[in-house]
Amino acid sequence: MTKPAITIGVFDSGVGGLTVLRELAARIPHANYLYFGDTARLPYGSKSAETVARYAVGAAHFLHQQGADLLVIACNTATALALPQIRAALPIPVEGVIEPGADAAAAASSAQQVVVVATQATVASHAYRRELEARGCAAHEKACPLLVPLVEEGWTDHNVTRQVAQIYLDEAFAGAFAAADVLLLGCTHYPLLRPLLRSITPKSVTIVDSAESTAKAVAAHLAQSANCPPQPAPAHQQEAALQAAERAPSPLLQFYATDSAEKFKALGSRFLGYAIAHVEHVDLKE
């Protein structure tokens, strides 16, 4: 007898969070997944905290209504600006990308010095620095505004991207941070650059990826929940869940986007690692 599958909602302002979904699906293959990309309203980075919180809470409610049992905020800006509000608004567990990334980076650093590469908006929020300092690590947050457009252009193994990344890393691993021993990828686009970044970073530096760290944290959370199971559901609800799980292929993936479904498919497939067959366009009222 199969356990009824859990449904995990994954939310991002765009397609970057698909790198988190990819890691989740690899670690928790029997879950169902609902992915929501708020592509019509990106980038969140230029918006006020109030606006980001309103958008993110709306998307979180949508995913909960579609059946999510657990929510992953796979967006650094939304995590930095709105995680407490999203947690307060939903009756299900909500995980962000910043705490797991900071946990993994702090654990990996002997020097207690971490370089964080991220977008301008994430750096401006100083969310990673706060979390790393709370874990006893000094953090140098380096904004790398060209890396997202280079990834979106598909230049993930391009000589130009190598030069740009080298310039950013030379600036980041400088001064007091010349001996930093962890490079934390604080943007969901950057896992696509991991091989390139690995090739230009000294062997003594450990690369920690927030997407991967978040998936590990969610898998650990679920394993813990399984060991301490909640009150079992009434028999007829268990029955219905089992029947649904048996009818559905596993993992079941459903994609929602607020902008063009075609654009999401074309760009998103690169982030997910395989072709996205269907995207449902949704229009969330503010």
Add this chain to the structure above:
Amino acid sequence: MTKPAITIGVFDSGVGGLTVLRELAARIPHANYLYFGDTARLPYGSKSAETVARYAVGAAHFLHQQGADLLVIACNTATALALPQIRAALPIPVEGVIEPGADAAAAASSAQQVVVVATQATVASHAYRRELEARGCAAHEKACPLLVPLVEEGWTDHNVTRQVAQIYLDEAFAGAFAAADVLLLGCTHYPLLRPLLRSITPKSVTIVDSAESTAKAVAAHLAQSANCPPQPAPAHQQEAALQAAERAPSPLLQFYATDSAEKFKALGSRFLGYAIAHVEHVDLKE
């Protein structure tokens, strides 16, 4: 006796339109200028035509209420998607950036073959191709998504930018367009790359800049209006206008932005060519 100064409203989704303002101020130095950057809601390129029209008409009304006698839509996306709606909504002349750019490019091309470099959104609208074909020119529209972030990073004379531009131009001047003799800059960020683009483009290719072409078109429009003056205003209105013009330094520049005034000042000064002292933050309701 000085003529009462005209007030020209300039609208863009961000700071790029400041290159149009710079050209306008050079050609029409005695006008007053109101610049509106809808920085909180950029980029317009990922939004629906309906949404862009609603935002642009709102901004246009704002500039008219602040006293604009003539409006320049210094935004390729808003021009491509909403120029008719803006013209219909306002009782003042409205000029976009696409028709003047297409006029100048068609006039400069002997081969009747034009390469247009622009953002993905502008290329997807095919607004330049339509206008150029209507003027008897074939057009190859080439999306150059890395150029805007490279300009915003300040790398306008950087070796990386030179390599990226060379790759784009090699792809653009290829096949049937190998003998194109005009390069049309169809994005308000690109004038900052003009020296770099000039250095890597064959001498036989004329570079036409939509920002400059638009300023020339507006100057020509004003010169024509001056030759065929409209019904003069009542004497007391003329008097008030004169008094206002005498009190104000000329050109009077006023900046409005929907996102952070500080960010607008820092980035905008590079586009305008000199420091922006004051930016008023405005919050337009949708």
